[in-house]
Amino acid sequence: MSSSFTDRLLGKVRLGGLLALAAPLLAVVFAGVVTSIILALTGNPPLETLRLLLDYGAQSRTMVNIINLATTYYISALAVAIGFRMNLFNIGVDGQYRLAALVAAAVGGALVLPAPLHVGVTILVAVAVGGLWASIAGLLKVTRGVSEVISTIMLNAIATGLGAWLLTTDRLAVAVSGSNNIGTKPIPPSGQFPGFALIPGTQAKVFGFVVVAALLGVAYYVLFNRTRFGFDMRATGRSESAAVASGVSVKKMVLITMILSGAAAGLVGMPQLLGASYSYSLDFPTGLGFTGIAIALLGRNTPVGIAIGALLWSYLDNSSDILDLEGIPKEIVIIMQGTIVLSVIIAYELVHRYRMAAEQRRVSRQLSAESPSPPGSGPNSGPNFGPDPASDSASEEGAKA
Amino acid sequence: MEEAAISTSTSSAGTAEPGTEPAVQLEGITKRFPGVVANRDIRLSVRRGHVHAIVGENGAGKSTLMKILYGMQRPDEGEIRVNGAPVHFRTPADAIAAGIGMVHQHFMLADNLTVLENIILGSEPRRFGAGIDFAEARRRIKEISDAYGLGVTPDALVEDLGVGARQRVEILKVLYRGARILILDEPTAVLVPQEVDELFDNLRGLVREGLTIIFISHKLDEVLSVADAITVIRRGTTVASVLPKDVTARRLAELMVGSELPSPETRESTVTSDVALSVHGLTVRGDAGRPIVDGVSFDIHKGEVLGIAGVEGNGQAELVEAIMGMRPAEGVITLGGRDISAWSTLRRREGGIGYIPEDRHRHGLLLDAPLWENRILGHQTRKPNVKGPWIDRAGARADTQRIVEAYDVRTPGIDVIAAALSGGNQQKLIVGREMSGDPVVLIASHPTRGVDVGAQAAIWDHLRSARAAGLAVLLISADLDELIGLSDSLKVILRGRMVADVDPADVTPERLGSAMTGAGGDRDTPAPEQLGPAVTGAGEEA
Secondary structure, three states: OOOOHHHHHOOOOOOOHHHHHHHHHHHHHHHHHHHHHHHHHOOOOHHHHHHHHHHHHOOHHHHHHHHHHHHHHHHHHHHHHHHHOOOOOOOOHHHHHHHHHHHHHHHHHHOOOOHHHHHHHHHHHHHHHHHHHHHHHHHHHHHHOOOHHHHHHHHHHHHHHHHHHHOOOOOOEEEOOOOOOEEEOOOOHHHOOOOEOOOOOOOOOEOOHHHHHHHHHHHHHHHHHHEHHHHHHHHHHHOHHHHHHOOOOHHHHHHHHHHHHHHHHHOOOHHHHHHHHOOOEOOOOOOHHHHHHHHHHHOOOOHHHHHHHHHHHHHHHHHOHHHHHOOOOOOHHHHHHHHHHHHHHHHHHHHHHHHHHHHHHHHHHHHHHHOOOOOOOOOOOOOOOOOOOOOOOOOOHHHOO | OHHHHHHHHHHHHHOOOOOOOOOEEEEEEEEEEOOEEEEEEEEEEEOOOOEEEEEOOOOOOHHHHHHHHOOOOOOOEEEEEEOOEEEOOOOHHHHHHOOEEEEOOOOOOOOOOEHHHHHHOOOOOEEOOOEEOHHHHHHHHHHHHHHHOOOOOOOOEHHHOOHHHHHHHHHHHHHHOOOOEEEEEOOOOOOOHHHHHHHHHHHHHHHHOOOEEEEEEOOHHHHHHHOOEEEEEEOOEEEEEEOHHHOOHHHHHHHHHOOOOOOHHHOOOOOOOOEEEEEEEEEEEOOOOOEEEEEEEEEEEOOOEEEEEOOOOOOHHHHHHHHOOOOOOEEEEEEOOEEOOOOOHHHHHHOOEEEEOOOHHHHHOOOOOEHHHHHHOOOOOOOOOEEOOEEOHHHHHHHHHHHHHHOOOOOOOOOOEHHHOOHHHHHHHHHHHHHOOOOOEEEEEOOOOOOOHHHHHHHHHHHHHHHHOOOEEEEEOOOHHHHHHHOOEEEEEEOOEEEEEEOHHHOOHHHHHHHHOOOOOOOOOOOHHHHOOOOOOOOOOO
16 A cells, blocks of 8 residues: 555665664674675685775775765666656666767867866766756657667667767777877867865865856755756655656656756766866776666665765675785675665665555554544444434335345 | 434344344454554444445545455554454465455456466465366366356356456455355446446355355445345444445445535535636547537636535546646636636646545645645745745744644644644645635645545635635535535536536435436436436446
8 A cells, every 4th residue: 555665675765763774784784794605615714804805994995985986876876866856767877978988078178268168168068968868768659659778778788889889990099109099089188077185194186066066966955846847756666656646647757757867867977077087988996887786775765874885885895805915805895885785775675664554653643642533433423323324215215125 | 313323223133033143243443543543443244144244435545444354454552353252463374264255356366377277376276296187176166156156157257257257256256266255346436337237146046055155345226125134334433334225325424424514505506607717628538539528618706615416437537637737638618708628737736726626645745845835835936935946944833833834734833744643634734825825716636535524624624714705716625515515516527527517406426426327317418407307216337
């Protein structure tokens, strides 16, 4: 009768209080236990491995890398979460950001503009390309009823092909000097997004884009929780039938949401492009869109939850580098990430069920405390067969039996 | 007082000959769900070899009771005795073991299997411990079919069978598992009249052979014609046990709905000459292009309640959705003189149409959202909920508080989620919401379905006072007394067409009921006066 498991999976159901914190913490601890068991089974010392991860992750250079990768993950997860809020599974964030980054890199490399404008135009191009690419899936869903899951997966493959076709020396690419790699023409300094040294003890700079990511998180929160548009979106995600009855045009919402999700996806490649590589080359990071799905689930589509999830994910990714050096397979971290996602989902589900039952109990208890009479015994349920309103006419009509 | 007198007759109706225990006896069964009591102190005694009917309105608690008896739900309090021995069912398997079988309203048969395969599915007779003994199964099915005159062919494919035959397969399936007590949940809902007659013949054959049948229905004439004893459930509790020879359909209807009915005589007409909503030639087509609503026209004036009576599934839901702009339709709808046929749902709502949907969980509420967010739903472009593109939290919350107080929504606060409220309180919130923002027209679809007595009376009061203030109301309800009591004029819908106009001041639920089934006369020649003395009771309802 109430929310479906999918709704809860996608975080459309609120969890309040300490329980909301306890669930993910327990899940992470549980994932640690599972990982330890696997480590022990494969003949690696679990405690030693965890200590290695902790130590390496606490080094200042690693911390910069963690924040930088988390920035990318965060934007990717937000892009996925925008769709999730409306029950749209945008699996295509991956294709959207790669295509967007490629085109934006080409435009940024070709432009000559003053600094802030140059950055702005490059970002705008990325947002537009991401949004456009996602709008294909949105249009297909709205006009032809094609599931966005299918179409975005297909569009990922098409984006890969399109990217490979564009990234040749005949078109957008130039040879990268000193290697056999090819990439877009490097973006000149006026188009680069300056980083800043945040962590003491290292020369490595944190992406300046981390600020944009944080602003994006705030915008996401405001959009969903404070605006009419966000209300319509949440209503549609919670109950499409109720949204339709309340006058929401679901088709319009689907299209807009898909475009918004794609536009955010367009930004996923920007921290890397504008803060580190300045060019889209064959070794530009891939698969960030899929990581975003896992992190959006982990963070239950809330901006803060996603931030924590992104940091955790990035932490595990970065600190795993040390394991190889110690002869421990770094894939153990992937097992850990997978276990975390699964156990977080299960933990939230358990907490949700507990809370639903508790809330209903609380409400009925509070109400029965207010009025001593049990439900149903209101003022009207006295003598049951009083004067009948319609008995004046033809009361014998029903006698035929 | 009178209730006590009726209850006394329970003992006389339920008392069997000395030495024979009742087949099923329920004592003080109570079942609570969060926020609502589904069954309260149910008492029931079913004699062996009887067709015992359990009647009550939708939402009265019949289904919960049967789920308890069939082991699908466990009672919070009370005792179940089968053939005199106390039982505690944990699963339906326990109930089956005790000889209780259930025939569900919706058939649970695999279409692509034969009758035989469907019947033995899950309890296949084994040969040498491995292979299925089809010969034995066929023999037993034939035996049961012949013994009770069910006429089931074991080797027919279920997909080739008609609805009546499928139902007999379901019954045989239950008998095959050794049931001596059969629960039939609204078995006639899916049948045409001739099939109903056949079913009743089958049922009489079953009880002649010593089986006991518990028959759930809200169709009074069927109950009167087939039952040996009748128990009435209202608002979750058994209010009377009677013998069919002692009651009329009218009396049963009174027992079912109680006396908390609005009284039409006490009101004055508030109907004005201004047309608020006009529907002309409205046609809604189904998937196959077949009209579900067929050329419906009517006017509702300010201060008028127009009731639509009809058996559910005759196009009422589609009519409402077309008026709300949720479903494409042909024809012209005007609101206060303006043609709104091309308007979106949102624009129609902004234009002053309030909507109390039939299914509040699907269409009326966001169950997981707090009450104040539910206040915004459907009014998300209007004050006090929004300021420009922003949600006005303070405004919405203050107005939710107002609704909670004015409409007596029993809740600890406006931050609890809607799912935590009982059905009646959810509905009062919806009514309060739809009445705010000065609606011109209110579409009320089953406004008091599944709500408790207090909430029902409150909702009726609100509808009446809004009508007095000039609101035009389109009322769709399955509760005939509600329709007759609240409406200023009544129309009967049958297979998507308006087939009769009825004066609510001069009609009884029985006569209205027979008009709804088309038994009241020739439906192709609808005439306002056709519901005269020609209508013969409710005997033809099916």
